[in-house]
Amino acid sequence: MSIYRKFRPAQAREMGRPNREELVGTQSQETWHTPAFAEDFREDVFARQRTLRTRLLDGGAIRLPHARDLAAHMLLHLDDLSGCWSIATNWLRAELRCQRVDTGFGMREASDYFPGFAEAKDADYDVPSFGGKAVDNRDAAMQAMWLDPRPVIFADIKQDSRITMKLRQRLSGARTKSKFAWALRTGRGSYGLICADWTEHFAPWESGLYDCFEQTVVDVLSPIVAVAKEIADRDPTGRNGEANAWLAILTASEIEVARLVAKGMSYKEIARVRRRSFSTIDHQLRSIRQKTGASSTSALVSLLARTDLPLV
Numbered sequence: 001m002s003i004y005r006k007f008r009p010a011q012a013r014e015m016g017r018p019n020r021e022e023l024v025g026t027q028s029q030e031t032w033h034t035p036a037f038a039e040d041f042r043e044d045v046f047a048r049q050r051t052l053r054t055r056l057l058d059g060g061a062i063r064l065p066h067a068r069d070l071a072a073h074m075l076l077h078l079d080d081l082s083g084c085w086s087i088a089t090n091w092l093r094a095e096l097r098c099q100r101v102d103t104g105f106g107m108r109e110a111s112d113y114f115p116g117f118a119e120a121k122d123a124d125y126d127v128p129s130f131g132g133k134a135v136d137n138r139d140a141a142m143q144a145m146w147l148d149p150r151p152v153i154f155a156d157i158k159q160d161s162r163i164t165m166k167l168r169q170r171l172s173g174a175r176t177k178s179k180f181a182w183a184l185r186t187g188r189g190s191y192g193l194i195c196a197d198w199t200e201h202f203a204p205w206e207s208g209l210y211d212c213f214e215q216t217v218v219d220v221l222s223p224i225v226a227v228a229k230e231i232a233d234r235d236p237t238g239r240n241g242e243a244n245a246w247l248a249i250l251t252a253s254e255i256e257v258a259r260l261v262a263k264g265m266s267y268k269e270i271a272r273v274r275r276r277s278f279s280t281i282d283h284q285l286r287s288i289r290q291k292t293g294a295s296s297t298s299a300l301v302s303l304l305a306r307t308d309l310p311l312v
Contacts, residue, residue: 045231048078048227048231052071052227053072053075056068056071056219056223056224057072062215062219062220063215063219064212064215064219067215067216067219067220070087070088070091070216071219071224073087073091074087074088074220074228075224077228078228078231079228079231079232080228081228081229081231082301082304084225084228085117085118085225086118086120088225089101089102089103089118089119089120089194090120092120092213092216092221093120093121093196095212095216096180096209096212096213097204098122098196098197098198098203099121099122099127099198099199099200100119100121100122100127100130100174100196100197100199101119101120101194101195102115102118102120102129102130102131102197102264103117103118103119103192103194103195104131104192104193105117105192105229106137106192107191108143108146108147108190110137111136112134112137113135113136113137114131114134114135115130115131115135115195116130116131116132116263116264117131117192119131119263119264121264121266122200125199125200126266126268127199128175128199129263129265129269130174130176130195130197131263131264132263135167139163139164139166140162140164141154141160141162141163141164142167145182145183145193145195146190146193147183150214151180151181151182151213152181152182153178153179153180153203153210154179154180154181155178155202155203156177156202157172157176157178157179174197174199175199176197176198176199177198177200177201177202177203178197178198178203179195179196179197179198180195180196180203180209180210181193181194181196182194182214182217184217184222184225184226185222186222186226191229192225194221249291250288250291253284254284254287254288254291256274257270257274257281257284257285258288258304259304261285261288261297262301262304264301267285285297285300288300
């Protein structure tokens with residue numbers, strides 16, 4: 001995002017530049033529209049950061065002591081929804097010692113839910129992604145995730161009677177054995193889901209893990225991500241347009257690889273889906289990063305989150 005510096009009239013004169021009042025009549029209002037809008041937007045972001053910091057950190061709203069650092073880190077990325085979510089999912093996966101944490105936005109009333117907006121996976125295992133296609137949101141287990149006042153525990157996916165055969169097949173395909181799941185909520189209602197999955201073993205029966213999940217979702221994730229999403233939805237500085245500009249220089253194959261990267265897939269998963277060698281995918285990703293100016297894969301994922309990738 002471009003950050004427009006705001007000069008007071010005295011500063012402008014010292015630099016030999018006319019102030020805003022001196023430009024009235026010689027510059028159209030449109031000339032100042034974008035910078036002024038961007039300044040207002042940045043000031044609003046800073047104001048939202050201060051409000052959340054006062055409420056969550058200074059006000060003692062966070063019950064889990066070490067989750068305070070998570071909140072502080074997320075607040076620094078409040079105007080980067082993808083980055084904000086990446087910090088949260090990786091932190092929570094490590095704290096719960098599970099193999100995958102995935103998130104998605106949606107509503108209880110929708111017929112479909114799309115997981116995988118953000119996903120963190122245990123690098124010590126070949127954990128498949130749960131994203132990529134819609135889940136039937138009308139399933140009883142899905143509705144429980146949206147409606148239950150506390151996180152839903154699926155201790156054994158194969159034995160839980162709440163899970164329909166179709167959803168069980170989807171979960172089994174992602175190698176899920178146990179699952180914590182719950183809705184992200186504000187005072188205006190639910191706006192997304194977050195799920196923690198154990199793929200290599202069943203979730204340990206430790207009350208501390210459940211409390212960690214519940215308190216982190218309520219105290220940190222729900223309020224911060226709601227504001228980050230609101231900021232991203234407004235996007236007044238045209239970041240999506242800027243992010244889309246480089247699409248013209250990518251090949252069709254690179255766009256397809258970029259789409260898979262945006263879903264959170266690993267190099268190995270992309271190679272398998274694309275039926276290409278690992279080295280070919282590595283070469284394509286280096287080419288994509290070079291063309292987009294992304295310094296790392298995580299930076300590329302953040303950029304892709306603001307991009308309208310075309311169908312190939």
